[in-house]
Amino acid sequence: MDTLDASSTLSQTSIPGLPLWRRGKVRDVYDLGDRLLIVTTDRISAFDVVLPTPIPAKGAVLTQLSLFWFRLLGDLVPNHVISATVDQYPRELHAVRDQLERRSMLVKKTEPFPVECVARGYLVGSGWKDYQRTGAVCGIELPRGLRESERLEPPIFTPSTKAETGHDENISLAQMSGLVGAARAAELRDLTLALYGRARAHAEGRGILLADTKLEFGTSGGRVVWIDEAFTPDSSRFWPRDGYAPGRPQPSFDKQYVRDYLETLDWDKRPPGPPLPEDVVTRTREKYLEAYARLTGTPLTARDEPGGVSGEKR
Numbered sequence: 001m002d003t004l005d006a007s008s009t010l011s012q013t014s015i016p017g018l019p020l021w022r023r024g025k026v027r028d029v030y031d032l033g034d035r036l037l038i039v040t041t042d043r044i045s046a047f048d049v050v051l052p053t054p055i056p057a058k059g060a061v062l063t064q065l066s067l068f069w070f071r072l073l074g075d076l077v078p079n080h081v082i083s084a085t086v087d088q089y090p091r092e093l094h095a096v097r098d099q100l101e102r103r104s105m106l107v108k109k110t111e112p113f114p115v116e117c118v119a120r121g122y123l124v125g126s127g128w129k130d131y132q133r134t135g136a137v138c139g140i141e142l143p144r145g146l147r148e149s150e151r152l153e154p155p156i157f158t159p160s161t162k163a164e165t166g167h168d169e170n171i172s173l174a175q176m177s178g179l180v181g182a183a184r185a186a187e188l189r190d191l192t193l194a195l196y197g198r199a200r201a202h203a204e205g206r207g208i209l210l211a212d213t214k215l216e217f218g219t220s221g222g223r224v225v226w227i228d229e230a231f232t233p234d235s236s237r238f239w240p241r242d243g244y245a246p247g248r249p250q251p252s253f254d255k256q257y258v259r260d261y262l263e264t265l266d267w268d269k270r271p272p273g274p275p276l277p278e279d280v281v282t283r284t285r286e287k288y289l290e291a292y293a294r295l296t297g298t299p300l301t302a303r304d305e306p307g308g309v310s311g312e313k314r
Contacts, residue, residue, distance in 0.1 A: 069230035110218030119196035
């Protein structure tokens with residue numbers, strides 16, 4: 001199966017004999033003892049509902065873009081990736097290579113923190129709504145008179161709880177400290193803002209504004225480890241730098257395009273989600289592929305093979 005073929009998608013994996021650890025909104029995760037196999041499907045969710053229509057190439061883009069960022073920012077924090085090359089996986093997985101190429105990672109098991117670490121560099125989304133109501137974002141007071149999509153200097157850290165189903169809930173740093181301890185909360189805040197700052201600068205150099213992002217971390221051997229995904233169109237807002245102007249919503253390279261379409265429907269944002277029309281699927285696929293090409297400097301083509309990335313600092 002060609003993961004970049006516009007007519008080919010992987011909505012759900014099936015790997016005989018391998019225990020399914022969890023099936024998330026987008027990723028299927030399998031238990032290999034002290035390791036996990038993460039397979040990123042082409043499923044897409046919006047408003048915390050998995051939609052019935054997959055986006056071709058989406059799983060490959062999310063995986064390969066995460067690997068790119070893990071490599072680029074590996075000097076700041078180790079990550080959980082052992083390998084993303086199927087030939088280096090256990091031999092029993094080679095038989096399902098068509099489900100794994102370019103969309104999977106073999107990773108170390110960690111103890112995940114029960115929070116998502118959110119960095120906001122622009123006033124948008126729930127942050128903009130919060131600011132309109134209170135003059136603050138997640139309890140962080142901001143200057144008066146800011147406009148929608150205004151750049152925030154410095155960026156702010158706004159953690160949230162993790163929700164397997166339903167909506168994540170924004171929390172304060174004090175509440176986060178109650179969950180993970182004050183020292184660890186400060187460490188994760190500083191690490192999130194450092195990663196975001198480096199990624200934002202890189203993206204701007206490639207013509208993309210990284211408006212905000214959510215990151216996840218765990219521990220392995222007492223050390224903080226970067227896990228899950230890294231600065232993808234699913235976990236971040238990407239805007240074209242050209243034409244940016246505060247005071248209005250911005251065009252995007254992420255799944256905001258799907259959200260905007262869904263907002264035009266008479267749908268209560270509860271399951272089941274509505275199917276997506278062909279033009280929305282095609283445009284969304286193009287946006288994901290363009291984001292990858294701009295950020296990495298290389299188009300993701302059918303000939304590409306995934307590269308390995310070490311989970312440890314060198």
